Amino acid sequence: MSAIEIPRELIPADGRFGSGPSKVRPEAVQRLARDADDLLGTSHRQPAVKGQVRRVREGLRTFFDLPDDHEVVLGVGGATLFWDAAVFGLIRERSAHAVFGEFSTKFAKSVDEAPHLADPVKFESDFGTFPEVEAVEGVDLYALTHCETSTGVAMPVQRPAGSGDALVAVDATSAAGGLPVDPSQYDAYYFSPQKAFASEGGLWLALLSPAAIERIGELSGSRYQPPILDLQTALDNSRKDQTYNTPSVSTLYLMGEQLDWLNSEGGLGFAVENCAAKANHLYDWASRADFAQPFVKEPGERSNVVVTVDLDARVDANEVASTLRENGILDTEAYRKLGRNQLRFAVFPAVDHDDVVKLTAAIDHVVERLAE
DSSP, X not given: OOSOOOOGGGSOSSOBOOSSSOOXXXXXXXXXXXXXXXXXXXXXXXXXXXXXXXXXXXXXXHHTTOOTTOEEEEEESHHHHHHHHHHHHTOSSOXXXXXXXXXXXXXXXXXXTOTTSOOOEEEEOOBTBOOOOOOOTTOOEEEEESEETTTTEEOOOOOXXXXXXXXXXEEOTTTTTTSOOOGGGOSEEEEOSSSTTOSOSSEEEEEEOHHHHHHHHXXXXXXXXXXXXXXXXXXXXXXXXXXXXXXXXXXXXXXXXHHHHHHHHTTHHHHHHHHHHHHHHHHHHHHHOTTEEESSOSGGGBOSSEEEEEEOTTSOHHHXXXXXXXXXOBOOBOOTTTOOSEEEEEOOTTSOHHHHHHHHHHHHHHHHHHTO
């Protein structure tokens, strides 16, 4: 154990601040345990499990206030798999990418390596910022990232001016459920359930516009697509309230619980306000502290779901995070590949505001003791 013991009154009631997997609400786990015998270990083609798929699809439609002609589609494999599915089933010939962090880089790399597509256009900026994306002739899909989980940068979801009928696909893995978004500004808004939707990983979910659905139909069958990556197959199955292959039933159930709770509190508007209040507390604290500062310099580029804070060289962020962990405050480490003296905190809707306030008090206590 660390020689530094954080006073009990400074320790959050729930010490989970990870950016994914993130905190799962205990109430949801308790209800899963109550209902487990009728769900876990049963066929995913029967009404009980299909009802959970329907619950998630309808919950997302309500939460995002989707237009009637938009569809909610899901599949097994996580948002990372959706990148590869988009390579086959959404990009006709050439895509353009906003590249400003680890995950936006990975999607662009998948396209780079696809032999049937032209080299992608890349709009790049330094980590800690986001680039401006402009219309480019010949591009039929623009790939944006609503929040770069690796850096804590959020970019607005907007169709590039002059982009015509090109699709806009948005990686919303850490943004969905915590940042505002207008369905008219995207064609595919895709994410995983292990962040704002307080569930486990292993699924991808996508909100699709009529234009995206049309593109999927156009490309399906026109080129080879592995069945697991065929978005038309995913769409056909989703319309039956099922997935192509076996999903994690507990993941579906926990996500359904989170959606029920979020919608009962006011949906996306509630979630956005909830996350912003907690993020603002962290940014204000970091700006006032003499040993810390927000990593993202421009306030308008800072994420309200994933907050990154740089520490002065005299304070070892790894030692701070390790001490917090030994006191039950978990997953405050920086993204491993970013290589900064940094702490990172998720403030998804399931995280209590009072716990965020205690978190900053606990960090102050640790830094003071390390300086002695």
